[in-house]
Amino acid sequence: MSSATTDGTTTGRLRGKHALVTGAASGIGRAVATRFAAEGAHVVFADRDLPGADRAVAELPAGLAGTATAVQVDVTDEDSVAAAYARVLAGTGPLDVVVANAGVQLFGHDAPVADLDLDVWRRTIDVNLTGTFLTVKHAVRAMRGRTDGRRGGSIICTGSPTGLNGEGRDFTAYSSSKAGVHGLVRTVAAAYAADGVRVNTVVPGYTETPLVTAISGDAASRAAIVSRTPLGRAGTPADVEGIMVYLGGDEATFATGAIFRVDGGMTSL
């Protein structure tokens, strides 16, 4: 868990910053957005699931009331993404940090390539890769266009072990979408470094959220994935918060184009 005090605040490492997190109604996105608020940022909880995002904002610790808002966005739809950014920029001002985190994994449908339906491929790529592209595209526009005297910003994308090694061999669409995210991050980081826009990938390991109930709810599957995790346990959303705070804050101003693994050693050992 974060080092939040009873009123919900921590050490203020993101004090004065404005952040937007996609997929913030649930799991990793919700934990990261909540921690950003605790670190002093004003946070926009963005999600396709507006009631869920509203709930996440309403359930912030009492001391954080007023530090966050919710906005509906479907990251697969460019009009929706552009409208969400326009609303945020007009409402709360320039963005310093954007976390492109919304994602899906179609357990029971995603498969080894010879058995994979085109529709499952398209639905997965649409959210995880095209959705990240659109979130990043409009984040770059917002950060390059800021008129408040500050320069650039930090974009963080959520990757996956499946995009790095053979961990996702039964999930062709999901693994390919995440490998695409890793490539997108390198490309965008190189293209906009001179503008002060930093772009990095965070790779969580197996992290118990609603996304992976197909694994967490099946004892054999869970034991198998934990056995492939050298640190010997499942991750929690709180495990991913700290690296996101670092990348969003002023200690990370020399970090761009990189992959930060918080995966219990799954892809390194």
Ligand SMILES: NC(=O)c1ccc[n+]([C@@H]2O[C@H](COP(=O)([O-])OP(=O)(O)OC[C@H]3O[C@@H](n4cnc5c(N)ncnc54)[C@H](O)[C@@H]3O)[C@@H](O)[C@H]2O)c1
């Ligand atoms: N849980 C894991 O083990 C794990 C491991 C590595 C990477 N990841 C990645 O972390 C990210 C967060 O996953 P999670 O585990 O917290 O999952 P989750 O299901 O708990 O949360 C995902 C959120 O994304 C939102 N979302 C889905 N499609 C959307 C769309 N089109 N537009 C806007 N929002 C949309 C959902 O409504 C949900 O709130 C994903 O990108 C996932 O691929 C998860």
